[in-house]
Amino acid sequence: MEFINSHLLSLITFIPVIGSLFVLAFPRDKANLIRWSALVITIIPLLLALVLYAGFDRSTAGFSHTAGIQFIEKYTWIRDFNMNFFMGVDGLSMPMVLLCALICPICILASWNVERGVKGYFFLFLLLETGMMGAFVALDFFLFFIFWEVMLLPMYFLIGIWGGPRREYAAIKFFIYTLVGSVIILLVIIYFYLASAPHTFDMTELAKNNALFGNRMICWFALFIGFAIKVPIFPFHTWLPDAHVEAPTAISVILAGILLKMGTYGILRINYTMLPDMTAKMATFMAVLGVINIIYGALCAMFQKDLKKLVAYSSISHMGYVILGIASFTDEGLNGGIFQMFNHGVVTAMLFLLVGVIYDRAHHREIDGFGGIAPIVPNYSFLAFLAFFAALGLPGLNSFISEALVLLGAFQKYRILTAVAATGAIITAAYCLWTLQRIFLGKLNENYALLPDITMTEAVTLIPLGVIVVTLGIYPHPVLDLMKPTVSFLNNLIIHMKL
Amino acid sequence: MNNLASLNYFTAEIFLSGFIILLLVMSFLRMDRDNGIGFYYLAGVFGIAVTLILDLAGWGESGDGAILFYGMARNDHLAHLFKFLCVLSSLILMVFSMVSRETNKRFDNPAEYVLLILSSTLGMILMASSSNLLMLYISLELLSLTSYILTGFADREEKTSEAAVKYLLYGGIASGVMLYGFSLLYGVTGTLDYTAMREVLWEHKVSGMVLSISTIMILAGMGFKIAAFPFHAWCPDVYEGAPTPFTAFLSVGSKAAGFVIIVRFFFQIFGAGDGGNFEILGDILDWPMAIAVLSACTMTYGNMAALQQRNIKRLLAYSSIAQAGYVLMAVASRSQPGISSAFFYLCVYFIMNFGAFLAVIIINNELNSEMIEDYEGLVWKSRKGAFLASMLAICLFSLTGVPPFAGFIGKLYLLLSVLAKGSSLYWLAVIAVINTVISFYYYSRILRLMFLSRRLRGADLSKLEKSDYLPYSVMAGLAFLTILLGIYWEPLDGLSRLAATFIK
């Protein structure tokens, strides 16, 4: 128990990869064994994440070994490079760890019907979870980068092997885009390392001594572009619709639910702490991009005929709120932005799962190809309505709080921009309702008169998310309280730069 | 140090020379009658292994920087480290030769094959330590000439002899050009010894023009050895035509030997000072810039040209050109960390490239094809296919430079050296990372066919047999090392730091 407590983050991070080796050792024809063990392996981090959650101190703020960061694990890794195996969580990463731990078992369940190469699939999936968890908890820049990239490889195969008809294209596009982003980041990492004295990869140290860095504008942009590709921020977003559409359901969920957050997480973790002055300078620029994302994503979503693509574009739109929020440098905006990261993770996961459910049954995702199926599949419809209404920011559901916070925060800084961003809510409502109408309402398309409603497994994946959507909408403190001190800290960092 | 005293340091070389002659005698006596090929291969492995051990035994005193054989050779960490690398690559060549269908059954002259491999090993280890133009030339030619022969050795297809002739002609011309450069250098400095040359150059600041011309010409010869653009043209053709084990060797061992002479040549003659305060003959001869340009061209060319290759060996040839470009980047950084990172990268490259080639060899054994199309759906064929495809994928990802594989750490070292304070080669780093991305295109094509495609092409795979154990375990070992070094590389880091200590 002592060991578990002191190594919580390592355990959360590495249990999946250790488990993946077990999975690899199973005979390939024992598909169910593999599935169940994968499920168990992903549930362990979830439980540990809850332990983490329970033990998380909600009052400490800062970004150093003594303040703000908790559950620190630090071991020397490569002495000569001053690289450390340095993990810890603060208010910024904690919600993400929770989200990741939550989404992963759900995705395992959603992958239950994978038939081809089961072993490889779950092996890669578990690897992916390690990469994601690691990226969120790593506080050594180099370690962070390693995990960041470790996410890529399984993703490439998961999209490429188990994806849709254009999976090869989507996989390579995804990989190339993110690879471009990450090599740019890598250059900056190296630059920071060399510019710091003594040379270090320790994020807290880098943040503390950031005055040593030269070429700040270039570095900031390099980092920003690197992360923006992941978010994705216009105009680096074109990989996303392809990747989402082609990826298998569970992977779309992971992509939209967790991977996109990596980008904004990176911006907050790196750009904000290490180049606060530049961040302050570029705030308006970020806000403009955020607003473009919101509007552009929403308009593109409205045009889509493919349900999954629509959801993909809606992700672009929703991530725009995150950018706008964190660019506002107000407590409301930042909290809203980060909360939106969490909320979007939950909501979009739900949406993709729903798309997956219907795709499994109808084998197509054309929005116009359905119609009036609400009475045929009432439970499914209920969940779909819930998810779509959450997506359009209906008050009482979680997204509303984050979006409202973002707008409240952003309006204090950017009046016109925020007003423009608020029109996004109209467009979002329009496409969400239009989609619901075309799929669920209207005259029943007779082809789907015998459409089965959701199964037990699917319900198990969807209902927890639905509960979270509603609960956090009414009582957001469980997540909001985690991040507040950290957000204030980050915000002060930037605000003081401005003065 | 005189010749006799120097022999103490050269036990490995002496043993190797003796062993070569022993092998010759054995082949005359036809001692292979009953045992066939295996005997000589085992003998070769034994010989190389003993050389390696002797080399290791000499490690203790390798740091003394002794000048051996009246200045012909230097005894330093750089020499030793590269000797290990080269001898190990010969060892791997022997193993690969035993494994590959191309080389393990068809020779009438296994003894000669092994003998030539040993000779080229000798050439490489002499290259690693030589610090005299003449010594350099002889050792270089020892490697080159034996390589020409080895390329054409497995004379089974037309390709093979074509490759050998091309290699010979191109190599002849390139070394001719280099010789001309040597002669000019000799003319300028009046000596063949590196140390003396440096003294002359640094004291007298001789004519930059002739020096520069000679350097360019010398670069042609050395660039030929490492297959740097524009001296690379032989590389794809020879790689494709040569027996695959030897191709692997060429791309790793021979290249490493090429790099050690470049490092020693440029740093010992044109550089002075210790690591922190390293200077170059910048005002007379801006060789770092020349190498930087060469590096940029090489990696870009290699990656671009690899994009549309259909033959895996050819593709790997271009990829190895690009990799040479990356390493040159470190040389261009003209710093001690640069040398360390070059060595580090070569070690990593050693593992991942040999890994890739071993996979190619095994797959070639199974499918009897080197065409990438035939790799289609490999992973779905059987457990063997899945294993091979995964291993190859690990190596290819590592070659791309993606964490957590060793190739990434190697690239990190290179970038670190290029971006170090005081260096003005930021643009080179940018080109390098762009190239990393480009390179993924063609690596991913192989991955795509092996993993993503749902069609099965090419021949079926055989059942796992006892004879497969060796290659598969070596394969797994290489892949494991690729991952291990991507996660923990401190020991190798220590070694590579030693590589740069020869600059005093």
Added chain:
Amino acid sequence: MGIIAIQSYLIISLFLFLMGIFTTISRKNIIGIFMGIELILNSSALNFAAFSRFSAHNLEGQLFSIFIIVIAAAEAAIALALMLSIYRRFGDIDADKLDSLKG
């Protein structure tokens, strides 16, 4: 400075060098190409000898020339062997026909 100065040797060797290169490029016959290589090697050897005499005032250059000649001979031996091998296979030693490896 008379005609027997280092410049003369340099010009001669440069000429030989470039003629050698020219020959290697323009010839179709592999033997022709090889002759070009021999010219190149010869030019270098000449250079070494000239520098040895005029510039360096030591014998190292000459020694180098001797080694060059020896290695040229060795290379010629390999060339002969390979050319025979090529001739057996292709019935010809036209370098232009050796283009199955390309791209």
Added chain:
Amino acid sequence: MSMKTFIEQYGFMILLSPLLGSAITGLAGRRIQKKYGARPIGLIACGSVLVSFIIALAAFAAVAGAREGEKTIICIVFNWLSVGDLRADVSFLFDPLSSVMILIVTGIGFLIHAYSTEYMKGDSGYYRYFSYLNLFIFSMLLLVLGENLLLMFIGWEGVGLCSYLLISFWFSEKANAIAGNKAFIVNRVGDFGFILGILALYSLLKDKIFGGGLVVPVAPSLLSFRFLAENVHLINNIDIFGVSAATVICLCLFVGATGKSAQIPLYVWLPDAMAGPTPVSALIHAATMVTAGIYMIGRLNFLFSMSGTSLNVIATIGAATALFAATVGCVQNDIKKVLAYSTVSQLGYMFLGMGVTAYSSGIFHLVTHAFFKACLFLCAGSIILGMHHEQDIRWMGGLKRYMPKTFLTFMIATLAISGVPPFSGFFSKDEILWQAWKTGHQGLWLVGFMTTGMTSFYMTRLVMVTFYGENRLHLRPSTDDRHDHDDHHRDGVKESPSSVTMPLVILAFFSGVAGFIGVPAALGGGNHFEHFLMPVFGHHAVAHHDPMEYVLMFASVAASLGGIGAGVFLYRIRPELPDIIVSKIKMVHRIVYNKYFVDEIYAFLFVSGTMLMTRVFASFDRYVIDLFVDLTAHVLRFKSYISGAIDRVIVDGLVNGVAESFLFSGSQLRKIQTGRIQAYVMVLLFLVVLGVSLVVILKGEV
């Protein structure tokens, strides 16, 4: 426990009860309905609203019984949001205004629930209907009781959601589903303004309060109404873009109100919303939800009072809407459409009232309107039920005979809406008109005056066409599937059962007498209603007896009677005349009949505009974004086209573009590798020469 503490501690029960009802009927309703039939669902739904109603009564009593100056009861449930300087509690505000509103909401809500149990009988979505309806009650109560703007906004959107769900309740008709969408989206447009208003208010206030570096230990709930009422004067002198901040905020909020309360320009959804079940129209689209805008203005009256400009805008828009909708109402044939336009028109009245700072008059009209309009709608529902889902008045007629109770209640409500004394409408409408005149808006009074006449005209028309004359059901152009049942239908026109008529009667009763709570002083009344609301709206200047008031009163009564007379004359005495008039002014009629083509114009401007934009953006996404990268590929391809070497298919996208150009370079580079050894040498040589030349050029002087 006193009433007040009860409300303070358990006031939230009023919301919880319908929420629970909704949850039960929504989540378990299908199973219940399958197992036990519809009855338990109806009981749960009605019961939950009844509980609310009882608590509302208690709350009313508590508020009414409180001492002067303590008429505000707050029920704090939990802290909802506390981020930075933002603090918002889930807490409920019981004051005279909201207690009146909750009485209306729960009271009429309960009646309509009861009515619906009959009306919706046999519908497969019975449980769903009641779930939505309960949810609506909950949301509406949240809107009304929410103690801060954010909470109000939740209710605001919540009622929008319910409205959406109920409009598209019979969603297998595509039109219904689309009507729902329209309602929601148009409301979203309004909400856009609403939220902007909130944002502006919040940011300005925050700036004022915290801007001075003031550190407050516990952040005040900036958006709570109490706080606003006390501190809103702080933003008095701020300008945004040259306009006073208060005006900007008020106008933004008013945009929200026009959306929810169906005013120009966002009224378009309300007539379409009649696609929902009729009780829904009665409850949501007549009595309660659509009055949210008025309620919001009333709630924030202290803010609106700060901006004369915005009040003028509100009054003008209100008056314009009133007149405009009345004209449209005169020519509609769908009974519910007529009522819908009538609602729009009456809401316009209320805004007119609010706009002339006659807040309590506006609210008064809201109350009376809730009764008579709900009554009218329920009557319409009864008629529709009786007519077997026929809504077109052209095929009705003579229903007086068949449905006497409906007729009677309808008549009372009609008189009320027409403003015939002493029915309730008279008092409230007159109050508004008088206030308009008194505050110097004579022009607006004239509009209101005209509208009064038109209101009584179209209502009379409705009555005449529907209840008098011969039944014309058989004249209906029959479609094949209906033909067989025609006779059956005609015979089947009969009075609705008592669960339908009971609410009618109750509502008609209130339509008749509700006016007496606010009899103006001029008529000897005490105007209790205004008095009751005074803690919220403040004291008006003591009304002097002004002879003008009587003149105006008389005028408006005359107008309504004139309207009635015209209606009777045209549709009862000379029924052929309307057609003749129509043929005379065909053009005008067409325009008015088609609602001035506003829908079409909107469709063209906004819907097509948006769709065009989505198309443009989507194509942009697919083709243009990567222009610069593509360009390189194009240039390369162009080059290759020139040399005739390669003819490639043009592919789009960043990766493709780059990949193409790289691959192209790759294929070009492959050409260098000809396989000819001498070519290789040539390359080598050429570059060596290049290098050497470069050296010589650079170092030529040495």
Added chain:
Amino acid sequence: MNVEMKEIVFFGVAAMTMVPCFFVAFSRNILHSAFALFFTFLGASGLYFFLDADFLALVQLIIYIGGVLVLLLFAILLTKNIDNIRSTNAVAAKRAAAAGVVTAAMFGVILYAFLASGWPFRHSGAGQYPAVTTKALGKLLLTTYLLPFEAISILLLAVLIGSLVIANRSVK
């Protein structure tokens, strides 16, 4: 030999070295090329004599002419019917033109560099050029340059065996 005589002879030897190069490069008969090469080698040998490198001149004569050239002739004879030679010793015209331009350019550039530099560099005259080179060379080879000397023996051995294998097999 007086100075002028010596210069004339030097000029002749230089011409003998350079002129045949054209035949090597352009002759349509491969045998003629080979013979021209003979003269070039011979001329080079003469130039070595002028450089007081007598041993080197002899080595040139023995190894180059006696070894390399004979090997080349062998190659010609073994790979060609004499009749065929004319047609296959062609010069690739386009390539030759390009090569000509490039080599000419190179000639100009390097020549300029040579002439512009101050040859011979005074500093490099460290050693003493011996009168009799053979003995000195022998001493050098067995002392300072012993290692290359030994290495080249291995090289020759390896090359010998290697070429033997290749040549042998192809004849088989």
